[in-house]
Amino acid sequence: xxxxxxxxxxxxxxxxxxxxxxxxxxxxxxxxxxxxxxxxxxxxxxxxxxxxxxxxxxxxxxxxxxxxxxxxxxxxxxxxxxxxxxxxxxxxxxxxxxxxxxxxxxxxxxxxxxxxxxxxxxxxxxxxxxxxxxxxxxxxxxxxxxxxxxxxxxxxxxxxxxxxxxxxxxxxxxxxxxxxxxxxxxxxxxxxxxxxxxxxxxxxxxxxxxxxxxxxxxxxxxxxxxxxxxxxxxxxxxxxxxxxxxxxxxxxxxxxxxxxxxxxxxxxxxxxxxxxxxxxxxxxxxxxxxxxxxxxxxxxxxxxxxxxxxxxxxxxxxxxxxxxxxxxxxxxxxxxxxxxxxxxxxxxxxxxxxxxxxxxxxxxxxxxxxxxxxxxxxxxxxxxxxxxxxxxxxxxxxxxxxxxxxxxxxxxxxxxxxxxxxxxxxxxxxxxxxxxxxxxxxxxxxxxxxxxxxxxxxxxxxxxxxxxxxxxxxxxxxxxxxxxxxxxxxxxxxxxxxxxxxxxxxxxxxxxxxxxxxxxxxxxxxxxxxxxxxxxxxxxxxxxxxxxxxxxx
Amino acid sequence: xxxxxxxxxxxxxxxxxxxxxxxxxxxxxxxxxxxxxxxxxxxxxxxxxxxxxxxxxxxxxxxxxxxxxxxxxxxxxxxxxxxxxxxxxxxxxxxxxxxxxxxxxxxxxxxxxxxxxxxxxxxxxxxxxxxxxxxxxxxxxxxxxxxxxxxxxxxxxxxxxxxxxxxxxxxxxxxxxxxxxxxxxxxxxxxxxxxxxxxxxxxxxxxxxxxxxx
Numbered sequence: 001x002x003x004x005x006x007x008x009x010x011x012x013x014x015x016x017x018x019x020x021x022x023x024x025x026x027x028x029x030x031x032x033x034x035x036x037x038x039x040x041x042x043x044x045x046x047x048x049x050x051x052x053x054x055x056x057x058x059x060x061x062x063x064x065x066x067x068x069x070x071x072x073x074x075x076x077x078x079x080x081x082x083x084x085x086x087x088x089x090x091x092x093x094x095x096x097x098x099x100x101x102x103x104x105x106x107x108x109x110x111x112x113x114x115x116x117x118x119x120x121x122x123x124x125x126x127x128x129x130x131x132x133x134x135x136x137x138x139x140x141x142x143x144x145x146x147x148x149x150x151x152x153x154x155x156x157x158x159x160x161x162x163x164x165x166x167x168x169x170x171x172x173x174x175x176x177x178x179x180x181x182x183x184x185x186x187x188x189x190x191x192x193x194x195x196x197x198x199x200x201x202x203x204x205x206x207x208x209x210x211x212x213x214x215x216x217x218x219x220x221x222x223x224x225x226x227x228x229x230x231x232x233x234x235x236x237x238x239x240x241x242x243x244x245x246x247x248x249x250x251x252x253x254x255x256x257x258x259x260x261x262x263x264x265x266x267x268x269x270x271x272x273x274x275x276x277x278x279x280x281x282x283x284x285x286x287x288x289x290x291x292x293x294x295x296x297x298x299x300x301x302x303x304x305x306x307x308x309x310x311x312x313x314x315x316x317x318x319x320x321x322x323x324x325x326x327x328x329x330x331x332x333x334x335x336x337x338x339x340x341x342x343x344x345x346x347x348x349x350x351x352x353x354x355x356x357x358x359x360x361x362x363x364x365x366x367x368x369x370x371x372x373x374x375x376x377x378x379x380x381x382x383x384x385x386x387x388x389x390x391x392x393x394x395x396x397x398x399x400x401x402x403x404x405x406x407x408x409x410x411x412x413x414x415x416x417x418x419x420x421x422x423x424x425x426x427x428x429x430x431x432x433x434x435x436x437x438x439x440x441x442x443x444x445x446x447x448x449x450x451x452x453x454x455x456x457x458x459x460x461x462x463x464x465x466x467x468x469x470x471x472x473x474x475x476x477x478x479x480x481x482x483x484x485x486x487x488x489x490x491x492x493x494x495x496x497x498x499x500x501x502x503x504x505x506x507x508x509x510x511x512x513x514x515x516x517x518x519x520x521x522x523x524x525x526x527x528x529x530x531x532x533x534x535x536x537x538x539x540x541x542x543x544x545x546x547x548x549x550x551x552x553x
Numbered sequence: 554x555x556x557x558x559x560x561x562x563x564x565x566x567x568x569x570x571x572x573x574x575x576x577x578x579x580x581x582x583x584x585x586x587x588x589x590x591x592x593x594x595x596x597x598x599x600x601x602x603x604x605x606x607x608x609x610x611x612x613x614x615x616x617x618x619x620x621x622x623x624x625x626x627x628x629x630x631x632x633x634x635x636x637x638x639x640x641x642x643x644x645x646x647x648x649x650x651x652x653x654x655x656x657x658x659x660x661x662x663x664x665x666x667x668x669x670x671x672x673x674x675x676x677x678x679x680x681x682x683x684x685x686x687x688x689x690x691x692x693x694x695x696x697x698x699x700x701x702x703x704x705x706x707x708x709x710x711x712x713x714x715x716x717x718x719x720x721x722x723x724x725x726x727x728x729x730x731x732x733x734x735x736x737x738x739x740x741x742x743x744x745x746x747x748x749x750x751x752x753x754x755x756x757x758x759x760x761x762x763x764x765x766x767x
Contacts, residue, residue: 050572072570198602346662349661349663
């Protein structure tokens with residue numbers, strides 16, 4: 001069988017596995033957040049935290065709880081990195097310098113996992129598992145909590161309450177992420193990912209040289225890194241590293257984990273609003289764009305455009321033989337349409353258009369299917385924008401899931417989708433226009449512009465993958481990057497929750513003959529169109545000067 | 554909590570946040586990884602510790618990590634199959650470190666239109682053409698490009714077959730015998746569709762040493 005055919009069969013297998021999980025996992029997630037009873041362990045957690053699980057929060061309180069939790073998380077992560085050398089399981093690593101510690105703390109708290117360090121040469125085991133991996137769990141659970149609160153905006157009426165953040169955070173972690181992570185870890189270790197506390201040890205190699213072998217609790221972190229759409233590698237090479245991703249089976253399993261929860265959330269949404277077809281419509285939008293991304297990157301990598309891949313007879317730079325270009329392409333598309341950012345091949349070395357699609361995927365705003373929770377509330381807002389646009393065309397007051405989309409709601413929606421382009425284009429513009437920003441460029445020509453665009457698009461959208469040639473360990477990028485990631489995470493979350501608060505206060509409106517049916521293929525096509533047009537128009541100039549200039553040369 | 558209610562709401566929220574973070578740090582950051590390491594060590598001892606391989610009673614490396622088959626100056630040894638180019642070298646490179654260093658996994662990040670990358674590929678093609686006496690058109694992509702991890706343990710079957718005549722000549726072994734050894738070491742796609750066919754260089758070279766020792 002040739003490589004392309006095998007690649008497509010691999011994609012179909014992945015699709016079938018995800019489709020099989022859609023209903024059961026989506027229903028389970030819906031049940032988690034509607035169950036009346038608390039588990040015994042959860043009651044213990046609420047007691048230890050000193051919070052009242054029965055309290056129902058206004059949207060502003062929900063937001064402040066998230067910000068409070070995230071602020072202490074940033075401080076705690078910063079502190080553990082700055083003191084790791086004196087703590088246990090440091091495997092001899094020095095304390096992390098202040099600018100890297102700041103950037104990493106912001107990065108992991110915001111579910112971004114942008115990394116300005118090489119894990120195996122910087123982070124001790126304790127920092128990895130009790131610092132970074134903890135945020136891999138809870139930052140994902142925060143995103144999920146916001147999505148659930150947003151959905152409550154649709155299903156509740158005449159109330160200013162959106163639920164309890166601490167309960168949502170705890171249930172997402174304890175009932176969803178942790179059990180799946182335990183199963184996933186065992187599957188990865190069985191496949192060959194390492195899981196130990198061994199210190200680095202040296203062996204004599206076959207040809208008489210020496211090699212130092214690192215260790216670490218890798219698999220347990222790898223699984224939540226993928227499933228929580230975090231993406232921060234235990235090692236510098238991320239999921240290209242054989243200890244994180246040893247063979248083609250673990251590779252497909254990791255891609256499956258990346259997509260598992262984001263693709264199941266529309267089902268949970270459909271279940272919660274008591275109309276499963278609404279879920280199918282949104283998941284159809286997500287699948288369309290994800291499949292197009294997989295197809296596009298696969299095609300351009302197989303064609304191996306660009307002077308260097310042409311000369312080498314294949315786009316294998318930065319790619320592992322065990323995955324090949326098909327395994328690289330599916331991973332690259334899946335990690336960029338979710339806000340994961342893990343990589344099994346290095347995006348800076350992708351072909352001009354292959355890398356361009358990866359950048360475009362992230363620029364779409366991480367909603368197809370997007371990061372855990374963040375993709376769900378993101379696509380709900382884009383659906384609202386779509387019914388608004390459709391309403392303008394026929395001159396009716398738009399409605400979505402029984403709620404009117406009035407000026408108040410549209411203001412939040414507009415703020416939501418304008419925030420990221422403003423942050424990205426401002427930060428990238430300053431970097432490109434200044435010596436300090438330019439000096440970090442690694443690959444010359446239009447590719448250098450794409451490196452900077454990719455960096456800020458990735459950080460603001462909390463993706464975390466990189467055109468990693470860019471020298472972002474420079475202080476300028478460390479500091480502005482941290483700010484970009486925090487703004488890119490929390491500003492949209494605030495607008496999403498504000499919108500949810502506004503929706504929850506409304507009385508439901510019954511569907512009438514004039515209501516746009518948001519369960520039809522027509523609506524799916526319209527949402528896809530709105531997503532592509534909103535983004536296409538915003539980023540087209542930068543893509544033209546970078547990606548197109550390089551690819552068409 | 555006694556006294557808690559007298560604090561301003563904003564302070565109480567941060568205290569709750571801090572306590573929640575500590576609780577989740579214990580559950581997800583300590584109990585979870587310790588249990589996972591414990592279970593993995595019991596159930597999957599070899600995998601959990603890096604799939605190390607031994608030869609003549611000595612551990613010689615991990616079957617998951619490439620290693621260099623070079624002399625002290627970094628020149629490739631003709632009697633061994635050579636792995637892919639590797640950028641896993643700490644900067645500055647320690648003496649005698651020519652790649653495949655697991656303490657610094659790393660890709661080159663060279664772009665597809667970067668003249669430096671074009672030059673690097675041309676230079677590798679020239680070296681291989683001389684080393685293996687093959688025309689440039691027959692050199693596969695994986696032989697002239699650096700892997701993503703810098704630790705890729707595998708090469709493509711085409712790359713392995715290309716090196717057979719050189720290895721056989723250096724070891725005074727029949728070409729057919731070395732070729733058979735390569736064929737035996739090809740790992741196909743998992744369940745016929747996952748990944749790409751590959752040859753593990755360390756395992757192949759161990760088998761080669763065993764063959765020569767007979």
